[in-house]
Amino acid sequence: MKTIAVCRPARFRQSEYGLILAVLLIVLSGCVTQKGSANSLTPHMGQNAQPVLVADADPKLTPSAAPANDASSEEPLDPFSKPGEEGVDEYDPWEPLNTKFFEFNRQLDRWVLKPIAKGYNYVVPNIVQVGVSNIFYNSRATPRFINNVFQGKFKGAGIEVGRFLINTTVGIGGFFDVAQRFNLTTPEEDTGQTLGFYGVPPGPYIMVPILGPYTVRDLAGYAGDIALNPIYWLILPTMHNIDSIPTVVDIDERALTYGISLGARATEVVNERSLNLEKFQGVEESTLDLYAAVRNAYLQKRTKAIRE
16 A cells, blocks of 8 residues: 655646546546435436436336327427426527537447447346446545535435445445445435525536536536545546645556546446446337437436425
8 A cells, every 4th residue: 555645746748648638537537426226236327427328317217108198299209208297498509519419429329338338238247237336326425425515405414424334334335235225315416406506597408428418507516526526636637736635646657547547437337338228228219309308308307306
């Protein structure tokens, strides 16, 4: 084990290389906020868990859940909608560009991510996949705890602390969601929800290449969740230049750190996609306007999360 040391500012000859790797890390990294399930070995899915590049919607919202008698002849069927759900303001001034990014994400998922996930699913048992998902979820307890505190939800903050302690110890680093058995569950809280809690409007809807759907507010919240996660303090080059922040990584080994971090993120993305191979089975064929359906589903989910 290396002695904790305060990193020196990066030498100039390393700055360009470090900056490029940092940008890649930020693009591929994610502070995933996920919802608990009824079983300790059931995967958690949520706002920023976006290995599925086609859409960001609740897997329980299937085409059969949309009432046929509510569908207007002038509007495409939304396969993700639930009976009685309120409409949301779909402010999408950048739709022409968003549709192009949406199609890019679809094709990336179709030709790259999904085939890799199928091979991964063939090799890795489901129980291991769920355990890996639980580990990544457990590692992001700090942003969830802080956002509960910011919103005055101290009970939720306490539950997050209890979940982390139990799952990290008894759950073997979070592989098993033991806290679920003690009913230690709480709604997810992220920085985007915190901003909404304090009245920040969502702003325009935006489809981000690789990452998926957001609003401008939620995209800012995504960056905020990264900043709130102490794991990234040991990795991002800007943090290495702050003398008051210790790190276990020597500045000369930063390239290795980036490689490990990017590999971990890639594993998480493929693992979550593998767990959801059937998530959108048949949806594309049964939906006239998949882009509009995904947009509506995402905005409804975020509106509900902030309201709760």
